[in-house]
Amino acid sequence: xxxxxxxxxxxxxxxxxxxxxxxxxxxxxxxxxxxxxxxxxxxxxxxxxxxxxxxxxxxxxxxxxxxxxxxxxxxxxxxxxxxxxxxxxxxxxxxxxxxxxxxxxxxxxxxxxxxxxxxxxxxxxxxxxxxxxxxxxxxxxxxxxxxxxxxxxxxxxxxxxxxxxxxxxxxxxxxxxxxxxxxxxxxxxxxxxxxxxxxxxxxxxxxxxxxxxxxxxxxxxxxxxxxxxxxxxxxxxxxxxxxxxxxxxxxxxxxxxxxxxxxxxxxxxxxxxxxxxxxxxxxxxxxxxxxxxxxxxxxxxxxxxxxxxxxxxxxxxxxxxxxxxxxxxxxxxxxxxxxxxxxxxxxxxxxxxxxxxxxxxxxxxxxxxxxxxxxxxxxxxxxxxxxxxxxxxxxxxxxxxxxxxxxxxxxxxxxxxxxxxxxxxxxxxxxxxxxxxxxxxxxxxxxxxxxxxxxxxxxxxxxxxxxxxxxxxxxxxxxxxxxxxxxxxxxxx
Numbered sequence: 001x002x003x004x005x006x007x008x009x010x011x012x013x014x015x016x017x018x019x020x021x022x023x024x025x026x027x028x029x030x031x032x033x034x035x036x037x038x039x040x041x042x043x044x045x046x047x048x049x050x051x052x053x054x055x056x057x058x059x060x061x062x063x064x065x066x067x068x069x070x071x072x073x074x075x076x077x078x079x080x081x082x083x084x085x086x087x088x089x090x091x092x093x094x095x096x097x098x099x100x101x102x103x104x105x106x107x108x109x110x111x112x113x114x115x116x117x118x119x120x121x122x123x124x125x126x127x128x129x130x131x132x133x134x135x136x137x138x139x140x141x142x143x144x145x146x147x148x149x150x151x152x153x154x155x156x157x158x159x160x161x162x163x164x165x166x167x168x169x170x171x172x173x174x175x176x177x178x179x180x181x182x183x184x185x186x187x188x189x190x191x192x193x194x195x196x197x198x199x200x201x202x203x204x205x206x207x208x209x210x211x212x213x214x215x216x217x218x219x220x221x222x223x224x225x226x227x228x229x230x231x232x233x234x235x236x237x238x239x240x241x242x243x244x245x246x247x248x249x250x251x252x253x254x255x256x257x258x259x260x261x262x263x264x265x266x267x268x269x270x271x272x273x274x275x276x277x278x279x280x281x282x283x284x285x286x287x288x289x290x291x292x293x294x295x296x297x298x299x300x301x302x303x304x305x306x307x308x309x310x311x312x313x314x315x316x317x318x319x320x321x322x323x324x325x326x327x328x329x330x331x332x333x334x335x336x337x338x339x340x341x342x343x344x345x346x347x348x349x350x351x352x353x354x355x356x357x358x359x360x361x362x363x364x365x366x367x368x369x370x371x372x373x374x375x376x377x378x379x380x381x382x383x384x385x386x387x388x389x390x391x392x393x394x395x396x397x398x399x400x401x402x403x404x405x406x407x408x409x410x411x412x413x414x415x416x417x418x419x420x421x422x423x424x425x426x427x428x429x430x431x432x433x434x435x436x437x438x439x440x441x442x443x444x445x446x447x448x449x450x451x452x453x454x455x456x457x458x459x460x461x462x463x464x465x466x467x468x469x470x471x472x473x474x475x476x477x478x479x480x481x482x483x484x485x486x487x488x489x490x491x492x493x
Contacts, residue, residue, distance in 0.1 A: 023052075127149075162179070228251075252282055256285035276310055292324025393422060395428065411444065419435055420432055
């Protein structure tokens with residue numbers, strides 16, 4: 001009887017450890033359980049499993065789970081969910097396959113975790129099979145399961161199925177709206193993301209801290225400064241939103257993409273808490289605007305402030321050097337990654353260096369760097385080299401880069417156009433005809449250039465060679481007048 005009471009007491013202690021994340025207390029209790037010989041005990045083992053999982057001690061959680069002679073649905077769901085919450089998606093799926101092998105079937109707690117894991121590893125096939133199980137097991141009307149299924153389709157950019165599920169939902173909370181908004185924004189359909197946001201507000205659903213970064217990202221891509229400022233105003237009014245680091249980072253990025261770098265700097269200066277991501281975002285913004293020197297100053301301030309740069313930070317800094325032609329500084333920073341920070345340069349860092357060297361005429365050095373790569377060069381690296389060859393009319397290296405790209409991206413028309421441009425610049429008309437013939441055989445067409453402007457809340461797009469707009473003639477006449485004025489000796493003066 002005393003053992004039964006003691007087991008209840010120990011179980012109570014373990015459960016009290018949960019809200020406090022008291023891992024040391026949990027370990028001491030675990031020791032007492034072993035000393036007093038209370039194993040096997042499903043309740044105590046499940047409590048231990050839950051505490052270790054919540055405290056991110058997953059190796060200990062796995063050992064407790066493996067030592068359980070009897071496992072209930074709760075214990076399986078705890079372990080699966082814990083791996084997913086720590087982005088260990090393959091491990092969660094491995095546990096899930098074992099779960100199926102013992103004859104169990106997922107419930108409304110299992111499905112959300114597994115759909116998240118499927119999205120995490122891009123396993124759309126398994127996700128679709130689980131969708132059929134959701135229907136068969138009668139969970140289609142369950143709000144959380146339905147939202148997680150829709151989120152899976154949205155993250156896999158299957159926006160048609162995601163939309164169909166969204167329309168069928170009887171109850172659409174902010175989580176469901178966020179899934180659709182984020183799905184469209186991530187896939188590059190910024191206008192659709194903004195439309196969903198307007199509908200969400202129209203239905204009286206209040207945005208949360210996950211909604212705002214997605215909408216600001218869409219505003220930045222569309223250049224919709226007015227909507228971005230409107231969201232910013234709502235952020236300022238909320239003490240909770242105003243202190244959110246992710247929202248602050250999104251505001252910095254949005255303003256920079258809309259051409260308002262001063263506003264980005266002001267948001268940065270007013271943020272009460274900064275992170276490595278915050279510094280990296282502002283460094284990147286200055287780099288994109290061609291202010292490489294300022295980016296390097298920010299980088300030094302970040303380091304002196306005790307923030308350790310990560311691989312994304314180095315990508316931003318190297319890209320900034322590339323935009324501003326800071327070759328010596330770029331070389332120094334690239335070398336410092338492994339020497340000073342023990343960060344092995346990745347494909348994106350090599351691509352930045354190839355772009356930096358190539359853009360300013362160091363094509364042989366750029367090609368040598370590519371040949372030093374420990375793995376096969378990606379399309380982004382060869383693309384950077386091809387772009388540089390186009391600038392400097394280097395046919396020999398340009399051909400090498402282009403034909404590697406034809407193998408990696410046979411349907412990307414821009415690579416063919418780039419090589420064709422190089423041939424034109426050096427008078428190789430046979431090459432021009434050959435590339436155009438290849439494009440015709442593959443059914444490729446050049447993607448027209450596009451620019452846009454927002455007037456009174458409406459976005460107007462201009463495509464190269466497009467005369468469909470009602471006022472096209474007036475636009476071109478005005479543009480010609482501006483160009484002539486700028487080129488005149490007096491200019492605007």
